Amino acid sequence: MSTATAPPPKAPNLNRIGLEVSSYKGGKTTLCAGCGHNAISQRIIECFFEMGIPPWQVAKLSGIGCSSKSPAYFLSQAHGFNGVHGRASATATGAILANRHLITMVVTGDGDTASIGLGNFMHMLRRNVPCIYVIENNGVYGLTKGQFSATADIGSTLKTGETNELPPIDCCLLGIEMGASLVARSFSGDKNQVGAVLKAAIAHRGMSVIDIISPCTTFNDHDGSTKSYAYMKDHDAPLHAVDFVPYFEEIDIEMEAGEVREVVLHDGSRLRLRKLDRDYDPTDKLAAVRAIHDSYARGEVLTGILYIESARKTLIDHLNLVDEPLATLPESKARPGRAALEEIMEELR
Amino acid sequence: MSITEVSPRAAGRSQERERIVNDFSIQVATVNGSGSQTANLVLMRSIFQMGVPVSGKNLFPSNIQGLPTWFTIRASKYGYIGRKKEIDFLVAMNPETVREDVESLEAGAAVLYDEPLGADRFRSDLHFYPVPFDKLVAPVCPQPKLRKLVRNMIYDGALAWLLGIDLEEIRKALFKQFGPRKAKAAELNWGAVLAGAEYAEKHLTKTDPYRIERMDRTRGKIIIDGNTATALGAIFAGVTVVTWYPITPSSSLVESMMGYLKRYRTDPETGKATYAVLQAEDELAAIGMVIGAGWAGARAMTATAGPGISLMSEFVGLGYYAEIPAVIVDVQRVGPSTGLPTRTQQGDILSCAVLSHGDTKHPLLIPASPEECFTMMEEAFNLAEEFQTPVFVMTDLDLGMNSWMADPFPYSERPLRRGKVLTAEDLERLGGFARYRDADGTGVGWRTLPGTPHPAAAYFTRGSGHNELAQYSERPADYINNVDRLARKFESIRRAVPRPEVLIDDAASVGLIAYGTSKYATEESRDQLATEYGLRSSYLRLRAYPFTEELVDFLERHARVYVIEQNRDAQMMALMRMDLAPELAAKLRSVRYYGGLPIDARSITDEIVLQEGL
Numbered sequence A: 001m002s003t004a005t006a007p008p009p010k011a012p013n014l015n016r017i018g019l020e021v022s023s024y025k026g027g028k029t030t031l032c033a034g035c036g037h038n039a040i041s042q043r044i045i046e047c048f049f050e051m052g053i054p055p056w057q058v059a060k061l062s063g064i065g066c067s068s069k070s071p072a073y074f075l076s077q078a079h080g081f082n083g084v085h086g087r088a089s090a091t092a093t094g095a096i097l098a099n100r101h102l103i104t105m106v107v108t109g110d111g112d113t114a115s116i117g118l119g120n121f122m123h124m125l126r127r128n129v130p131c132i133y134v135i136e137n138n139g140v141y142g143l144t145k146g147q148f149s150a151t152a153d154i155g156s157t158l159k160t161g162e163t164n165e166l167p168p169i170d171c172c173l174l175g176i177e178m179g180a181s182l183v184a185r186s187f188s189g190d191k192n193q194v195g196a197v198l199k200a201a202i203a204h205r206g207m208s209v210i211d212i213i214s215p216c217t218t219f220n221d222h223d224g225s226t227k228s229y230a231y232m233k234d235h236d237a238p239l240h241a242v243d244f245v246p247y248f249e250e251i252d253i254e255m256e257a258g259e260v261r262e263v264v265l266h267d268g269s270r271l272r273l274r275k276l277d278r279d280y281d282p283t284d285k286l287a288a289v290r291a292i293h294d295s296y297a298r299g300e301v302l303t304g305i306l307y308i309e310s311a312r313k314t315l316i317d318h319l320n321l322v323d324e325p326l327a328t329l330p331e332s333k334a335r336p337g338r339a340a341l342e343e344i345m346e347e348l349r
Numbered sequence B: 001m002s003i004t005e006v007s008p009r010a011a012g013r014s015q016e017r018e019r020i021v022n023d024f025s026i027q028v029a030t031v032n033g034s035g036s037q038t039a040n041l042v043l044m045r046s047i048f049q050m051g052v053p054v055s056g057k058n059l060f061p062s063n064i065q066g067l068p069t070w071f072t073i074r075a076s077k078y079g080y081i082g083r084k085k086e087i088d089f090l091v092a093m094n095p096e097t098v099r100e101d102v103e104s105l106e107a108g109a110a111v112l113y114d115e116p117l118g119a120d121r122f123r124s125d126l127h128f129y130p131v132p133f134d135k136l137v138a139p140v141c142p143q144p145k146l147r148k149l150v151r152n153m154i155y156d157g158a159l160a161w162l163l164g165i166d167l168e169e170i171r172k173a174l175f176k177q178f179g180p181r182k183a184k185a186a187e188l189n190w191g192a193v194l195a196g197a198e199y200a201e202k203h204l205t206k207t208d209p210y211r212i213e214r215m216d217r218t219r220g221k222i223i224i225d226g227n228t229a230t231a232l233g234a235i236f237a238g239v240t241v242v243t244w245y246p247i248t249p250s251s252s253l254v255e256s257m258m259g260y261l262k263r264y265r266t267d268p269e270t271g272k273a274t275y276a277v278l279q280a281e282d283e284l285a286a287i288g289m290v291i292g293a294g295w296a297g298a299r300a301m302t303a304t305a306g307p308g309i310s311l312m313s314e315f316v317g318l319g320y321y322a323e324i325p326a327v328i329v330d331v332q333r334v335g336p337s338t339g340l341p342t343r344t345q346q347g348d349i350l351s352c353a354v355l356s357h358g359d360t361k362h363p364l365l366i367p368a369s370p371e372e373c374f375t376m377m378e379e380a381f382n383l384a385e386e387f388q389t390p391v392f393v394m395t396d397l398d399l400g401m402n403s404w405m406a407d408p409f410p411y412s413e414r415p416l417r418r419g420k421v422l423t424a425e426d427l428e429r430l431g432g433f434a435r436y437r438d439a440d441g442t443g444v445g446w447r448t449l450p451g452t453p454h455p456a457a458a459y460f461t462r463g464s465g466h467n468e469l470a471q472y473s474e475r476p477a478d479y480i481n482n483v484d485r486l487a488r489k490f491e492s493i494r495r496a497v498p499r500p501e502v503l504i505d506d507a508a509s510v511g512l513i514a515y516g517t518s519k520y521a522t523e524e525s526r527d528q529l530a531t532e533y534g535l536r537s538s539y540l541r542l543r544a545y546p547f548t549e550e551l552v553d554f555l556e557r558h559a560r561v562y563v564i565e566q567n568r569d570a571q572m573m574a575l576m577r578m579d580l581a582p583e584l585a586a587k588l589r590s591v592r593y594y595g596g597l598p599i600d601a602r603s604i605t606d607e608i609v610l611q612e613g614l
């Protein structure tokens, strides 16, 4: 990386670890103009910048698809891995086993997650692998030019006029049911909500599933699509206003009792969920499932923090791993001594 | 060949005139799940303790309980531990198969059998020893529920008397098998051994020629299966991430690893694990996790068999192109899943060598013994990390699941070779790096690990669509440059893989090539060819793919070279044909055995004799 040495005319905007936002940017996007995925990349850049996380602490993994290309468009100072279709769940799990201190982020598509990689995704949920898992959900396969994905709603149509008759797979419901410890839904067009949810996921310890409706302007943004900008403008039903208060900031807002629910996250940051038309307890699993099903009945897309269980054990806890990364464990710890081998040989004599 | 001696004790009795000492096979025919494994292993170990080279092979069905199963023990004073085609001593315990078992014996063989089976109805040219197992077990095992398990020990006792195995050795082997925590169970079983031995002494008259006598050819050796040896090899090579999906015959590899890891790789200060073993949801995930972990810098491996290899295909190709270390142990078996999953084969050679799509090729290490299973795991990890590529370790069911006599494993003091990895300090000094630029003519570039605290550390990993700087590129020149470098890297790997074992007989115009578990039968066949047919031969045992210059040299020296393997399509020979000059390839002949049992010397000898027109 080359850092400019000439003093800039205006003082640059630095984050709390002294980095400019440019340190969080990625390569120039090759996705279509207006693609929801680009907006999500922007939010990821802002969030890591604002949280003051060194970009090199992050590992970005993806499958195959337009969505899975996007890790190239944010955080170039983080290692990225564009692997095979549907299996970022596996590569990310492996990376975390190798180095538990990585902040691991999967960015993937609805085809990736809900079809080819569904089995692996379910098992990743069940293990509560500490990972930020973003699904850029457009209801179609963008990269293979617009076929239905398994998240397409009943009755939604393709540009060709074809209608989807099959029920959608809801990755948030799966997340809640299978053991993800933070589950959220959002819309790429809702800057504040996407930002707050992403920051909550960064502060959370455990698996965060973030299903973001992210319209595909080229193949699924027409009338008849339920994943279009227009449809989301009319049907987005936020559960609450999500505020994120990072651990390193003073709490300045007074809370009005009954209006705000506060959730303390693993790193000490706080989520403040401000009540809108109804009260919602995101720690109540059954209520979350019911709320999602009710929203279907009302024809709404429920967004916000759907479910959170801060204290759930993660895969790292289950495996009882040493603190240092396994990848760089010194040989003295990774190889038993001569006496151990002799003892084993003696038992086999 | 057996040595024939005149027994002074048996003078005058024609049947006993011949004594065949420490050179015969025993086959125990039982029913799967009947608990005969303990009796068989104890019998094998007691012969081993008598100093006699021995091997034990379990021929079992894909079934948990009820189908027939056979355990073959071969004692050989010459040290031949391959499968022997002929059975010399049968222990017939299975009513379902008794007729077939007895009828397949050659004249003069001996049969110890459960009396009610009436095994002596079927032949008159064998030595028969009826033993009433049920009558004998009742008094030594008062609990009817346990009788089924204890009953088999009776044949150990009867055989000890018939073959001249020291009962003390049986006792020692039995207590070792049960371990100190199950001493009570061992005592119960010991009662059954004694009952068998006493019965034999009182009621049987030995008429067969087979005997075990003390020798000194097993001192210091161990008995181990190849899967445990492979597991230990990985542990002592510093493996840190193991992901797997259960499949016979590889499951016991990871299962035994878990036990040893817990014992030897728990951090004494914190009580925490210095390793991660994860049972994945399928082989796609298992290899995906290995690739992810290898990418992030861990020594990562998986173990599987043919069906799993098929599922791993896409990821292995990614690993090849994206240059990620990974170790995959393939314990080969007959395919597919509803093939003969519990029978052995060298059937994945060709598919593993080129697994995946595009121009992929992968190094294969091919151990033939538990010692090599152990040492080659370190080699495999070193190669994978040095050359940043997936490496296969090709064992098979025979090696992996059967018990082998082996030399104790050497402790490696050599530091692990972890390849070209730049640290933050290196990057500070260098300012940056080109991930996919050949660093030193080996074809290998420098890599960095995720989490390296430096702004220049990161690079973006994707298949093959990149230039030397790991930037996205679809330019033909970049692609060609990249895959040509991968081809050069494979040439560097050729120079680094384990060399074959070569025995040149200057007088021989014929050469034999074997690999993996075909080693034992091939070595024995060489002796048969020499002593029975006067055909001298040289020998080369491959230990790796890509092939090295020794193979070319071997072919140049000999007029005809037989490649001996355990598959139908001569897979290794096909690989050689791809690599070798046509005039050398023209010298290749093929000897194959693919019935699902471990290959035996006689089958090889017969085939070579036929092809040589001897």
Ligand SMILES: Cc1ncc(C[n+]2csc(CCOP(=O)(O)OP(=O)(O)O)c2C)c(N)n1
Pocket: A064, A065, A066, A067, A068, A085, A108, A109, A110, A111, A112, A113, A136, A138, A140, A141, A142, A143, A144, A149
């Ligand atoms: C094994 C395999 N099968 C099929 C494909 C082709 N393919 C590439 S991307 C894709 C679908 C991507 O859809 P999605 O994950 O929703 O991403 P989007 O492009 O919509 O963001 C498919 C089927 C592939 N790359 N690999």
Ligand code: SF4
Pocket: A030, A031, A032, A034, A035, A036, A037, A066, A067, A138, A142, A143, A215, A216, A217, A218, A219
């Ligand atoms: S095809 Fe759709 S998903 Fe792909 S980049 Fe274009 S708009 Fe985005």
Ligand SMILES: [Mg+2]
Pocket: A065, A109, A110, A111, A136, A137, A138, A139, A140, A141, A142, A149
């Ligand atoms: Mg999609």
